[in-house]
Amino acid sequence: MNSKYAPLFESFTFPSGVEVKNRVVMAPMTNFSSNADGTVTDAEVKYYARRSDGVGMVVTACTYVTANGKGFQGEFGGDRDELIPSLKQVATAIKEKGAKAVLQIFHGGRQCPPELVPNGEIVSASAVPAEGNGKPVPRELTDQEIESIIHDFGETTRRAIEAGYDGVEIHGANGYLLQQFFSPHSNRREDRWGGSIEKRLTFPLAVVDEVKKVAAEHAKAPFIIGYRFSPEEPETPGITMAETLVLIDALADKNLDYLHVSLQEFWSKPRRGAEDSRARIEIIQERVGDKVSVIGVGALYTADDVLKAFQSGVPFIAMGRELIIDPDWVQKVKEGREAEIVTKIDKSKQQDLVVPDPLWQAIIHSPGWFPGIE
Numbered sequence: 001m002n003s004k005y006a007p008l009f010e011s012f013t014f015p016s017g018v019e020v021k022n023r024v025v026m027a028p029m030t031n032f033s034s035n036a037d038g039t040v041t042d043a044e045v046k047y048y049a050r051r052s053d054g055v056g057m058v059v060t061a062c063t064y065v066t067a068n069g070k071g072f073q074g075e076f077g078g079d080r081d082e083l084i085p086s087l088k089q090v091a092t093a094i095k096e097k098g099a100k101a102v103l104q105i106f107h108g109g110r111q112c113p114p115e116l117v118p119n120g121e122i123v124s125a126s127a128v129p130a131e132g133n134g135k136p137v138p139r140e141l142t143d144q145e146i147e148s149i150i151h152d153f154g155e156t157t158r159r160a161i162e163a164g165y166d167g168v169e170i171h172g173a174n175g176y177l178l179q180q181f182f183s184p185h186s187n188r189r190e191d192r193w194g195g196s197i198e199k200r201l202t203f204p205l206a207v208v209d210e211v212k213k214v215a216a217e218h219a220k221a222p223f224i225i226g227y228r229f230s231p232e233e234p235e236t237p238g239i240t241m242a243e244t245l246v247l248i249d250a251l252a253d254k255n256l257d258y259l260h261v262s263l264q265e266f267w268s269k270p271r272r273g274a275e276d277s278r279a280r281i282e283i284i285q286e287r288v289g290d291k292v293s294v295i296g297v298g299a300l301y302t303a304d305d306v307l308k309a310f311q312s313g314v315p316f317i318a319m320g321r322e323l324i325i326d327p328d329w330v331q332k333v334k335e336g337r338e339a340e341i342v343t344k345i346d347k348s349k350q351q352d353l354v355v356p357d358p359l360w361q362a363i364i365h366s367p368g369w370f371p372g373i374e
């Protein structure tokens, strides 16, 4: 290995006590490949196995914690005990290759396609549709239903423990239900779940507390709890960078193992609500980095891209598309073969890359999504 990359291969022990062998994480990526009943398919299990012997930790695609939170066709389920064997197949495939397995737990809220949820009824913090033509108006959740969804996040955490995962990542990013409660766009409530910024934080923080409680009760080995968030929203009203700092301050006080920023571009700059012109990740790392480990992500294709990002001070770098394009990314750097890393998808290599059909179809029909696809 070229010695300049050695810092990426230092092990790290999270506050929970889980040790990971290096600083590279596979980013959560939905693969649209599970069965309609929520069980995983062999194709997706093989896809994870193919990508789990280099990275220190794999965060799975999101899994719904309750039936009305299913956000994608072919999403795998974590909402019923009978799915524990299915959840276990993914955990085992990842762990057998030496990476830690982290289940991303999720509720899609108003972003769920009506055809995927019971009675076609989508729910959210308030009856406000997402921006864009023809987006359905969700039904506002009742107080009791909100309590029930918090409980569901805990139940899926218990199932993750029983299925052998090393941890869970709470999906608070990308405009889904947790973010819908924090956002002034989607949360117009005037009860204990909305109104002031502190009240908009109530639901996401209650989910964190519930997941922690369940992990403390059920996990027999150290168990990772992470939280993923998106800094800012484009809409007005919408979450600003200043509000994001309030969110991460609150999360940093929760003794989590990590905070995972969801970004398309690692070095992207704030839109508004920040005094300075540094990248969002630098502002976030400065604000909470001494309290909680931050995972950065976004369009880091080469070994030098990743090294430069790591030198910003964040202790972990996640990679998504890059590991679809080149599942041997980490091994190549480790073996001094970084010049051989593939950075554009080769459309003739689906079999070699071990990518399930539905994900492959999504990739090759999405111009601009993956480098090399026009």
Ligand SMILES: Cc1cc2nc3c(=O)[nH]c(=O)nc-3n(C[C@H](O)[C@H](O)[C@H](O)COP(=O)(O)O)c2cc1C
Pocket: 027, 028, 029, 030, 031, 060, 061, 062, 104, 171, 173, 174, 228, 262, 263, 264, 265, 297, 298, 299, 300, 318, 319, 320, 321, 322
């Ligand atoms: C196919 C695909 C599916 C994704 N699914 C999820 C998901 O389930 N949960 C999530 O938090 N982010 C998801 N993302 C976002 C990625 O985790 C990541 O933040 C983004 O792709 C930018 O990183 P990259 O440039 O390394 O791919 C997905 C991205 C892609 C390309």
